[in-house]
Amino acid sequence: MTRLRGRTAVVTGAAAGLGAAITARFLAEGAHVVACDIRDDIASRVADLHGPDASVTAVRCDVTRTEGAESALEAALAIHGRVDVLVNNAGRFGGSTLLDTTDEEWDFHLALNLTSQFVMCRTFVGAMVDQDEITGVRGRVVNMASQLGITAPPAALGYAVAKAGVIQLTRQLAVDYARWGIVVNAIAPGRIITGDHPGERAYLDEGTVDAATEFSLSRTPFPRLGRPxxxxxxxxxxxxxDSTFVSGSVLSVDGGWTAY
Ligand SMILES: NC(=O)c1ccc[n+]([C@@H]2O[C@H](COP(=O)([O-])OP(=O)(O)OC[C@H]3O[C@@H](n4cnc5c(N)ncnc54)[C@H](O)[C@@H]3O)[C@@H](O)[C@H]2O)c1
Known part of the structure; x- marks a missing residue:
């Protein structure tokens, strides 16, 4: 359990769901984690989730804003002196059809699900390019996309377009910064049951399947939905x-949904 021993990772949206699970896994592999979230209770959440002795620093920030990205970078550099890994995980599903999408809804989804990753990448890659190499790499970025950035879901326009943008952002940065030793990839999860959303608690606790869960199960070849x-x-x-020569890729974690 030492695959990230001594490495510093910044994880956004770390108070819940996938961000909390990624933080826990990275800590278990020996990383120091800077856990960023917009939630006011991020510090107590991190302490509750990972214990008082974990090498994790909570930073409350809004990752859609350059000031938020800079405060996360400053915290990481002040404590650890470098950032080896950035995980751009913060985001939220939602949206509607074209004719029902308001300007405000469109702006919200683009800002949270795409602009945040642009802002964080610009801030962190800007620091990574000046770091010394470790095993031939100066920095790694993992962007959270979605299978819904590859396939078109019903009535989730803003989210789906933003996640498609995340995939192209990933490829563009991988190409532009490869010569600087920066590795950039994306993960495209399918339906992952975090227990934090309506219907999921009942599914986990009682096996009750609501319409959204039933739809996801019907589209997933593997005989269960995803776990954090x-x-x-x-x-x-x-x-x-292990993935040093992997860059510009989109790793589907969807039980085969997009392959079907
Ligand atoms: N859960 C799934 O099935 C699934 C599937 C595909 C992709 N994803 C993607 O994975 C990521 C995590 O999903 P999740 O289900 O764990 O979501 P979640 O809602 O459980 O957690 C997201 C976290 O991001 C934080 N956050 C929101 N806005 C923020 C901001 N402006 N600045 C900083 N933090 C902010 C929230 O406070 C929350 O703690 C998202 O990008 C989502 O689009 C999730």
């Missing part, structure tokens, strides 16, 4: 030396 640990394992691979 499935995504955390993919993030660990892309954050570790």
């Amino acid at each position: 640990e499935d995504v955390a394992g993919a993030a660990l691979y892309l954050a570790s030396d």
Whole structure:
């Protein structure tokens, strides 16, 4: 359990769901983690989730804003002196059809699900390019996309377009910064049951299947839906030396949904 020993990772959206699972997996592999979230209770959440002795620093920030990205970078550099891995995980599903999408809804989804990753990448890659190499790499970025950035879901326009943008952002940065030793990849999860969303608690606790869960099960060849640990394992691979020659890729973690 030492695949990230001594490495510093910044994880956004770390108070819940996939971000909390990625943080836990990285800590278990020996990383120091800077856990960023917009939630006011991020510090107590991190302490509750990972214990008082974990090498994790909570930073409350809004990752859609350059000031938020800079405060996360400053905290990481002040404590650890470098950032080896950035995981751009913060985001939220939602949206509607074209004719029902307001300007405000469109702006919200683009800002949270795409602009945040642009802002964080610009801030962190800017620091990574000046770092010394470790095993031939100066920094790694893992962007959270979605299978819904590859396939078109019903009535989720802003989210789906933003996640498609995340995939192209990933490829563009991988190409532009490869010569600087920066490795950039994306994860495209399918439906992952975190237990934090309506209907999921009942599914986990009682096996009750609501309409959204039934739809996801019907579209997933593997005979279960995803778990946060499935995504955390993919993030660990892309954050570790095991994937050094992997860049510009989109790793589907969807039980075969997009292959079907
Ligand atoms: N759960 C799934 O099935 C699934 C599937 C595909 C992709 N994803 C993607 O994975 C990521 C995590 O999903 P999740 O289900 O764990 O979500 P979640 O809602 O459980 O957690 C997201 C976290 O991001 C934080 N956050 C929101 N806005 C923020 C901001 N402006 N600045 C900083 N933090 C902010 C929230 O406070 C929350 O703690 C998202 O990008 C999502 O689009 C999730």
